[in-house]
Amino acid sequence: MSKAIGSVLGTNVKADTSAAQNYYNYLNDIDTSAADQATxxxxxxxxxxxxxLSELPNYQFHLDTSDESAKRAENAVFQxxxxxxxxxxxxxxxxxxxxxxxQGLSVGSQAYQRAVNDLAEQQNNALNQAAYNSVTxxxxxxxxxxxxxxxxxxxxxxxxxxxxxGIYKLLQNAPTNYEKQLNMYAVQNxxxxxxxxxxxxxxxxxxxxxxxxxxxxxFLAGI
Numbered sequence: 001m002s003k004a005i006g007s008v009l010g011t012n013v014k015a016d017t018s019a020a021q022n023y024y025n026y027l028n029d030i031d032t033s034a035a036d037q038a039t040x041x042x043x044x045x046x047x048x049x050x051x052x053l054s055e056l057p058n059y060q061f062h063l064d065t066s067d068e069s070a071k072r073a074e075n076a077v078f079q080x081x082x083x084x085x086x087x088x089x090x091x092x093x094x095x096x097x098x099x100x101x102x103q104g105l106s107v108g109s110q111a112y113q114r115a116v117n118d119l120a121e122q123q124n125n126a127l128n129q130a131a132y133n134s135v136t137x138x139x140x141x142x143x144x145x146x147x148x149x150x151x152x153x154x155x156x157x158x159x160x161x162x163x164x165x166g167i168y169k170l171l172q173n174a175p176t177n178y179e180k181q182l183n184m185y186a187v188q189n190x191x192x193x194x195x196x197x198x199x200x201x202x203x204x205x206x207x208x209x210x211x212x213x214x215x216x217x218x219f220l221a222g223i
Contacts, residue, residue, distance in 0.1 A: 020194070024187045032177045046167045053163075073145060074138025081130035089123050 096119050105112040 020187050020191045024184060024191070027180060027184045027187065030180060032180050036177050049163070049167045058160075069145070070139070070142045073142035074134050077138045077141055078131055078134035081134060082127070085123075085126060085130065092119060092123070 093116075096115060100112050100115055105115075
């Protein structure tokens with residue numbers, strides 16, 4: 001019986017880890033020093049770039065579309081009309097006064113006052129027309145202002161995102177020694193699991209064979 005059981009206990013199942021061992025040896029022989037140095041350099045550069053983020057304009061998510069902003073645009077257009085008309089009005093008034101004086105009309109006379117009033121009415125009508133035109137022109141100016149805001153915001157946001165993408169790309173590089181060690185650990189862990197499974201299978205086979213011998217009495221043949 002002892003010889004029969006001994007022969008069963010001598011059964012051994014071995015895990016074939018040669019392929020995993022070869023891969024582990026291959027990983028172990030990889031020289032990552034150049035990639036590691038490049039990674040450190042790019043990581044340093046990414047850090048420097050990230051420290052400069054505060055100097056970039058912030059993202060813009062809103063445009064100034066308020067009524068106050070539109071009104072400012074209208075007022076700005078109207079003021080530009082006034083700035084152009086004012087010197088002209090002053091010259092027209094001076095020329096009229098000179099003309100009336102040359103005609104012998106005294107200041108305060110009915111003819112003099114009528115001529116002055118006519119000119120003032122013409123000038124006032126021109127101002128009213130300028131005010132009316134400034135509404136339409138102001139809306140156009142406001143729309144252009146909004147377009148410029150949008151273009152500026154898009155440019156700022158794109159520039160900032162491109163900068164962030166540049167930092168991100170600097171961090172996307174060749175495998176580092178850290179990643180290499182992770183892969184080697186995974187291979188080692190796999191081989192250890194294979195060996196553990198093989199030992200368990202060998203034990204299960206042995207115990208099954210012993211149980212079979214005990215149940216059938218086959219162990220008597222070894223006596």
